[in-house]
Amino acid sequence: MTFLDPKIWTGLVFDGGWTASRAGDAPVVEPATGNELGRAGTVGADDVAAAALRARQEQRAWAATPYEERAAVLRRAGRLFEEHAQEIQDWIVRESGGVPGKAAFETHVAAQECYEAAALASQPLGEVLPTSRKRLSFARRVPVGVIGVIAPFNFPLILGIRSVAPALALGNAVVFKPDQRTAVCGGFSIARVFEEAGLPSGLLHVLPGGPEAGQALVTDPNVPVISFTGSSAAGRKVGEAGARLLKRVHLELGGNSALVVFDDADLEPAVSAASWASFFHQGQICMTAGRHLVHESVAEEYVERLAAKADALPVGDPATGQVALGPLIDAGQRDRVHRLVTDSVSAGARLAAGGTYDRLFYRPTVLAGVPAHAPAYAEEVFGPVAPVMTFSSLEQAAALAADSEYGLSLGILTRDVMKALALADLVPTGIVHINDQTVDDEAVAPFGGVGASGTGTRFGGPANADAFTDTQWVTVQGDVAAYPF
Structure with missing residues (x-):
């Protein structure tokens, strides 16, 4: 059985293991020929809710895991992208219609995203702050909890892994909805990599689905942060829905x-x-x-x-x-x-x-x-x-x-x-x-746009820590402070 053998995922979705979806399945179509390559599980709102709840339950133990162990999982994931690059590339070519060079670029960047995320796990977590009182005052970064990731069809592997990898490295769990049209190369390839890399079960959920699943993920109470890549029209709807719930929504949208x-x-x-x-x-x-x-x-x-x-x-x-x-x-x-x-x-x-x-x-x-x-x-x-x-x-x-x-x-x-x-x-x-054209991306570089292109730099380099952690202020003193009340 190969790494992405359809026997592994046919009719299923990933929640740390391969399980049947309540919403059934959908065809995996090769756009060049119209041929059906298989059938992938697809999810509805109930599946998303169950995944988000389990992700929240499993996340605390993962956040408490020593950074060396989290980094090791990400390094193994990077090596797996390299070891199985050809098979993943074949799926990118057939399922997304990309030429082989484009597919090779995707697997290369996917591996680099994992290696950079592994390094992110050991970065300093905060800074000591000045204070006017006799105490220790510092700010530290803490995991958000559960990150909801929604990625499109065009560069499905890169646009998924660039949020999934750093979010996991920083101690979060992830519920990931890839585009149904690229469920295998943009979704199940990531699931298989982290399954083989030894990520504990329940921390990554890969749930292909349509607009109903996306809406359920954006509005789920167990998912405080959304990382969305897609069209500006869809991004406006995601931003509006998240704003009503006071969620942090990272939007990487269209361009001209x-x-x-x-x-x-x-x-x-x-x-x-x-x-x-x-x-x-x-x-x-x-x-x-x-x-x-x-x-x-x-x-x-x-x-x-x-x-x-x-x-x-x-x-x-x-x-x-x-x-x-x-x-x-x-x-x-x-x-x-x-x-x-x-x-x-x-x-x-x-x-x-x-x-x-x-x-x-x-x-x-x-x-x-x-x-x-x-x-x-x-x-x-x-x-x-x-x-x-x-x-x-x-x-x-x-x-x-x-x-x-x-x-x-x-x-x-x-x-x-x-x-x-x-x-x-x-x-x-x-x-x-x-003296270069407009299309470029590197795992170490900040990425994002302004205006209708999104809400600013949200991915890459130091922007990952901003995107997938909260800043917490902490003070420590030896005795309880005295107050006039």
Whole structure:
């Protein structure tokens, strides 16, 4: 039996062991072919409530476990991601439609997230504070209790493990709802890793489900903190529901990031970077460059080169061929992408490349002369579409880049890095990459956006301790203080 053999998980969910769900199961579908790869258990509100209660009951013992033991579990988890990388990657390719290189990146980052989390377990827990009285005063970080994690389909392994691993390392239990469309590669792979790593039973629950399960997790009284990654529309609903219950809700949401190309940029590497920024994983990435802002003096050549690059990229089944782009996740997403493209052409944009599809395989698309009101420019597309608009000055580029409700990532291509820094100062955004494109992530780096892209830095590096612990003030004195009452 292999690591992710369907015999292990068919019709089941994970609560420290593999158990039947009260809500039945759902098909695991390969978007490239439409074939059913298996059937995964799916949960409803009752399953979520039972998992949250058990997680709360088991968490205190885990928080009291010596940090060496918690760190050892996380280190073993990292090694297991490496040992079983090929099998997990095969599932990422088939279940999410990612190309093999994208799948390899996911398993690499998943292992790194576990290793960084293992180191987090032994970090200092607080600081000694000054006090005006004769006592010891200090602040310390304590585990929250139960963390609810909700992750999407596009980078299902990374976007799940980046919350699961640090939350566990810091002494919390986790109830994790992966997207039903990537239940195996984005959910059960994490369950299997921690099962084999020796995580005590009941601390991690992996419960694929739909909106009902997500709502139940967000509103459950035993889950004080929610870590949500998904669309801005869904994130607003999660934030509203959590706020009514005075919960801490970490939101990493959508984006419509700008890639700014100045007139002094070398266009050959610039177009290569731009293609990656808009077409990698079919554009189904929150950091995708959804707006190409190009200096007017080089825009015509840029569009010509970008369109040629798009036309040359092979699109097809990543499990059977050497392709650059695989399928979109489902027909609903394909139809939305195509509607945004056709509506933008109707609004005045010129179709320079792409704009067609076969089944779920959408050709990489370049739109030139895009007006600001064109939907493919103004909205997050979440597809392989590169809208191009021109600018004439740094000030105009900054105004265009800042003219969005989103603020996740900004790429700036120029030989003048001081000019790039001056531009970055004028654009509200959580991430800036100078002389690189917009899509990047590292386990050691803080990650998050502003505006409709989320509630600021919530993952990576020191941000993990902020996200998954509470700060507690403690004072200690030798005798009971005297008061006038």
